[in-house]
Amino acid sequence: AGWRPEWRLKLFCLLLASSLSLAEEQTCTHRGDLEDAQLIKKGDIMLGGVFSFHSSWRNSQDDYEQKPRQLQCTSLNFRDFQFAQAMLFAIEEINNSSDLLPGVTLGYKMYDACGFIARSVKVALTLLNGNDIEALPADACTRPAQVQVIMGETSSSPSAAIATAVGPFHIPMQISHFSTCACLSDKTKYPSFLRTIPSDYYQSRALAHLVKHLGWTWIGAVRSNDDYGNNGMATFTDTAEQLGICLEYSVSFFRTDPPDKIHKIIEVIKSSNSKVVVAFLSHMDLDVLLNEFSVNNLTGYQWVGTEGWMFDSQIAAMDKNRILDGAIGLSIPKAHVSGLREFMFNVKPLNSSNSELFTQLWEALFSCKFKQSNSAEIQKKCTGEEDITTVENSFTDMSLMPIFYNVYKGVYAVAHALHEILNCNKTCDINVQLDPYTILQHLQRIHFKTKEGDEVYFNENGDPPAKYEIINWQRSDHGILNFAAVGLYDASLPADKQLNVKIGSIVWAKNSLQLPVSVCSEKCPPGTQKVLQKGRPVCCFDCIRCAEGEISNSTDSVTCVRCPLESWSNENRTACIKKEAEFLSYKEIMGSLLTAASLFGTCVTVAVAVIFIKYRKTPLVRANNSELSFLLLFSLKLCFLCSLTFIGQPSEWSCMLRHTAFGITFVLCISCVLGKTIVVLMAFKATLPGRNVMKWFGPTQQRVSVLGFTLIQVIICILWLSISPPFPSKNFKEFKDKIILECSLGSAVGFWAVLGYIGLLAMLCFICAFLARKLPDNFNEAKFITFSMLIFCAVWITFIPAYVSSPGKFSVAVEIFAILASSFGLLFCIFIPKCYIMLLKPEKNTKKNMMGK
Ligand SMILES: *[C@@H]1O[C@H](CO)[C@@H](O)[C@H](O)[C@H]1NC(C)=O
Ligand SMILES: *[C@@H]1O[C@H](CO)[C@@H](O)[C@H](O)[C@H]1NC(C)=O
Ligand SMILES: *[C@@H]1O[C@H](CO)[C@@H](O)[C@H](O)[C@H]1NC(C)=O
Ligand SMILES: *[C@@H]1O[C@H](CO)[C@@H](O)[C@H](O)[C@H]1NC(C)=O
Ligand SMILES: *[C@@H]1O[C@H](CO)[C@@H](O)[C@H](O)[C@H]1NC(C)=O
Numbered sequence: 101a102g103w104r105p106e107w108r109l110k111l112f113c114l115l116l117a118s119s120l121s122l123a124e125e126q127t128c129t130h131r132g133d134l135e136d137a138q139l140i141k142k143g144d145i146m147l148g149g150v151f152s153f154h155s156s157w158r159n160s161q162d163d164y165e166q167k168p169r170q171l172q173c174t175s176l177n178f179r180d181f182q183f184a185q186a187m188l189f190a191i192e193e194i195n196n197s198s199d200l201l202p203g204v205t206l207g208y209k210m211y212d213a214c215g216f217i218a219r220s221v222k223v224a225l226t227l228l229n230g231n232d233i234e235a236l237p238a239d240a241c242t243r244p245a246q247v248q249v250i251m252g253e254t255s256s257s258p259s260a261a262i263a264t265a266v267g268p269f270h271i272p273m274q275i276s277h278f279s280t281c282a283c284l285s286d287k288t289k290y291p292s293f294l295r296t297i298p299s300d301y302y303q304s305r306a307l308a309h310l311v312k313h314l315g316w317t318w319i320g321a322v323r324s325n326d327d328y329g330n331n332g333m334a335t336f337t338d339t340a341e342q343l344g345i346c347l348e349y350s351v352s353f354f355r356t357d358p359p360d361k362i363h364k365i366i367e368v369i370k371s372s373n374s375k376v377v378v379a380f381l382s383h384m385d386l387d388v389l390l391n392e393f394s395v396n397n398l399t400g401y402q403w404v405g406t407e408g409w410m411f412d413s414q415i416a417a418m419d420k421n422r423i424l425d426g427a428i429g430l431s432i433p434k435a436h437v438s439g440l441r442e443f444m445f446n447v448k449p450l451n452s453s454n455s456e457l458f459t460q461l462w463e464a465l466f467s468c469k470f471k472q473s474n475s476a477e478i479q480k481k482c483t484g485e486e487d488i489t490t491v492e493n494s495f496t497d498m499s500l501m502p503i504f505y506n507v508y509k510g511v512y513a514v515a516h517a518l519h520e521i522l523n524c525n526k527t528c529d530i531n532v533q534l535d536p537y538t539i540l541q542h543l544q545r546i547h548f549k550t551k552e553g554d555e556v557y558f559n560e561n562g563d564p565p566a567k568y569e570i571i572n573w574q575r576s577d578h579g580i581l582n583f584a585a586v587g588l589y590d591a592s593l594p595a596d597k598q599l600n601v602k603i604g605s606i607v608w609a610k611n612s613l614q615l616p617v618s619v620c621s622e623k624c625p626p627g628t629q630k631v632l633q634k635g636r637p638v639c640c641f642d643c644i645r646c647a648e649g650e651i652s653n654s655t656d657s658v659t660c661v662r663c664p665l666e667s668w669s670n671e672n673r674t675a676c677i678k679k680e681a682e683f684l685s686y687k688e689i690m691g692s693l694l695t696a697a698s699l700f701g702t703c704v705t706v707a708v709a710v711i712f713i714k715y716r717k718t719p720l721v722r723a724n725n726s727e728l729s730f731l732l733l734f735s736l737k738l739c740f741l742c743s744l745t746f747i748g749q750p751s752e753w754s755c756m757l758r759h760t761a762f763g764i765t766f767v768l769c770i771s772c773v774l775g776k777t778i779v780v781l782m783a784f785k786a787t788l789p790g791r792n793v794m795k796w797f798g799p800t801q802q803r804v805s806v807l808g809f810t811l812i813q814v815i816i817c818i819l820w821l822s823i824s825p826p827f828p829s830k831n832f833k834e835f836k837d838k839i840i841l842e843c844s845l846g847s848a849v850g851f852w853a854v855l856g857y858i859g860l861l862a863m864l865c866f867i868c869a870f871l872a873r874k875l876p877d878n879f880n881e882a883k884f885i886t887f888s889m890l891i892f893c894a895v896w897i898t899f900i901p902a903y904v905s906s907p908g909k910f911s912v913a914v915e916i917f918a919i920l921a922s923s924f925g926l927l928f929c930i931f932i933p934k935c936y937i938m939l940l941k942p943e944k945n946t947k948k949n950m951m952g953k
């Protein structure tokens with residue numbers, strides 16, 4: 101039940117009244133009715149117990165004219181009788197044992213709180229003061245506390261009330277077996293409260309981790325509107341948020357809420373698109389909800405539950421429409437206490453002091469009456485000899501054994517603490533003055549093993565280590581519900597090992613073996629990135645394909661990563677692959693064709709040279725100053741060969757070689773042609789009378805000028821290479837997915853100086869040849885030179901735009917093509933006509949013929 105403000109007020113008044121009464125009166129008398137213990141047995145050391153043997157009460161209207169009547173408790177609650185039995189069992193076991201507290205007997209005193217918070221506080225104070233009928237001494241106003249420890253209460257809210265009332269005095273200690281509210285861990289509010297059931301703090305976190313583990317990120321939640329549900333849900337929500345789980349809705353409910361509240365909840369659940377509902381409900385609230393869910397056919401949802409109802413066989417029995425089938429959730433680990441079941445089935449010892457309560461119990465257990473009432477219905481008459489093994493009800497149901505075990509552990513913890521305090525070794529020192537604060541200190545440090553092998557200790561908040569079993573509601577073929585254990589949660593382990601679920605053995609909602617999916621958006625596959633949807637929770641997103649050159653290699657990645665410079669995304673954007681390196685190689689068709697052309701040119705040049713050597717004595721060769729011709733042929737050969745340096749992967753050497761070899765050979769080549777042209781011009785001038793120009797441009801001058809022109813280029817090249825030589829480089833800009841391996845110029849000035857110088861010579865050569873074209877020379881050489889220079893210039897002028905606009909390796913190809921084309925131009929125009937005459941028209945190759953021109 102909720103921890104309502106009005107109870108706090110009542111409690112305060114109660115405390116105030118008792119302190120006032122002490123101050124006023126000389127002798128000690130009691131206010132109000134004396135309470136009668138329901139179960140009592142004397143011992144050397146007394147333990148108190150507060151249980152709700154009744155779960156409800158009859159509201160009586162006070163008229164303020166006579167003394168208020170005693171609280172009328174109703175609805176016998178077998179569960180708390182079981183807890184009381186567990187406590188008796190532990191006490192008797194300790195009493196029987198010769199190891200623990202030898203020679204000391206434990207006694208007990210138990211009260212019925214009727215599930216009523218104010219009464220819980222009253223009986224707690226009664227235990228504290230001993231103001232019961234039996235133990236009232238006539239004179240003493242000051243006495244030690246009657247009991248050292250209170251075992252109980254069952255629910256969180258009454259426990260909190262008792263802890264608030266007695267906690268500040270540290271007397272007595274309180275140990276609860278079933279109060280899970282995380283609020284009770286607050287030691288500033290409840291300094292003397294301990295418990296043997298883990299705090300909901302752990303349960304909420306465990307639930308969130310479980311939900312995350314099962315891949316559900318879009319869920320709904322229903323909670324009890326009390327300490328249990330609200331506190332538990334708050335922790336769950338916090339943890340879930342951290343784990344990236346989104347709550348589509350979170351509604352609260354209390355069993356006394358009006359029916360339209362339930363209908364609203366059903367509407368919310370039905371209109372949602374999440375398939376998983378987390379129910380942080382106490383079994384009493386779920387009871388009410390379940391009825392309405394059945395009526396409204398609310399099936400098909402995957403329920404996730406708390407220890408509040410997950411292992412409650414009464415809820416399971418109620419669920420006729422199988423709404424909760426397949427539910428998965430936490431429960432206190434199954435336990436077994438040997439001998440407890442047999443002990444419990446022996447009801448007779450409960451008939452110790454309050455025979456009226458016992459009679460009620462007996463009558464309820466066996467549905468009989470000792471005395472027939474006057475009412476019409478005739479009931480079976482009790483004989484007092486009924487056999488408990490023949491009946492089946494919640495008293496004989498042992499499904500709450502883990503909780504009985506908690507009671508048992510609590511009693512043992514106290515016994516072990518006392519054992520230490522009394523310095524027990526064979527015998528105990530019974531004269532030690534017991535002080536609850538000392539007991540509390542010892543209890544917090546206690547660490548022992550129960551006979552079942554479980555360790556018992558408390559952390560600094562007075563909570564035991566959190567350990568939960570994960571159970572799954574599995575319906576067998578015969579319709580019998582089975583709470584199957586499918587995993588474990590242990591908060592004492594390292595974070596990554598805490599949760600351990602066997603997903604394979606779970607049967608899900610709708611009796612399916614397939615793990616249900618409850619997400620707002622499907623996972624983003626690798627190659628895409630998450631983009632949140634505006635105005636919706638973080639679990640709702642779109643998957644956007646990564647851009648070119650970016651990848652994501654995991655599912656649900658938030659960003660795409662840009663690939664390193666030298667690599668590029670693959671088609672699926674899932675990995676970076678190395679960019680293809682591009683250069684003109686010998687292996688590809690274009691490269692091999694150009695190589696072949698270059699080699700062919702070389703061969704043709706060699707062949708022409710051979711022919712010239714063979715016919716070197718003929719007038720045709722002799723007339724055409726053979727020295728320059730052979731030099732030209734040699735340089736042409738070099739021109740053809742230098743194109744090969746452009747093919748293949750650029751290296752430091754090939755880069756330096758390329759342009760310089762090209763520049764020097766071409767200059768050599770053109771200066772030879774220039775020499776020839778000048779010779780033609782000079783020869784003509786020489787024919788004019790009175791001049792002997794030939795003297796000025798004889799073979800020596802020719803050699804010197806060719807050498808001189810070439811030397812200038814060599815100097816330019818040396819300067820270029822020494823100041824800023826070309827080097828191999830990688831071009832990433834041209835293509836996105838390819839690297840172009842190329843030669844950087846180093847210095848553009850050097851490059852253009854080399855080209856410019858070639859151009860200059862070519863122009864000079866062209867002009868000279870043009871001037872000489874009409875001149876009658878021997879075999880019209882000037883005309884062919886003009887023609888070849890035309891081709892040369894045309895090729896190189898078209899080269900520039902083609903070179904600039906060709907991408908990647910094609911620019912290199914264009915350059916090679918220009919080299920080859922201009923070389924072939926020179927070769928064919930200057931030498932082929934002569935070869936033609938030498939080989940096929942030898943009759944023209946005579947001195948006469950030459951001179952005839
Ligand atoms: C404890 O044992 C003694 C005898 O060993 C017995 O007299 C006493 O009644 C027992 N007390 C309880 C609470 O079982
Ligand atoms: C305690 O000892 C008595 C007598 O030996 C025995 O009958 C009883 O079952 C024992 N109780 C427990 C809880 O072991
Ligand atoms: C409930 O479900 C059953 C079968 O699934 C169907 O026959 C029935 O009409 C449903 N009732 C309501 C109220 O939707
Ligand atoms: C309970 O004990 C009283 C006296 O001790 C006895 O008269 C009564 O019959 C007992 N009740 C039962 C149900 O055995
Ligand atoms: C118990 O007493 C014996 C002798 O009386 C002694 O040897 C033993 O160490 C003591 N044990 C403890 C735990 O004090």
Ligand SMILES: *[C@@H]1O[C@H](CO)[C@@H](O)[C@H](O)[C@H]1NC(C)=O
Nearest residue numbers: 651652653654661674675676
């Ligand atoms: C994903 O990419 C990162 C770096 O880009 C790399 O370190 C990691 O190994 C990759 N993971 C997989 C599964 O490929």
Ligand SMILES: *[C@@H]1O[C@H](CO)[C@@H](O)[C@H](O)[C@H]1NC(C)=O
Nearest residue numbers: 625627670671672673674675
């Ligand atoms: C890309 O994705 C398609 C379809 O998912 C798959 O068939 C293909 O193998 C993938 N390619 C690469 C390179 O991963």
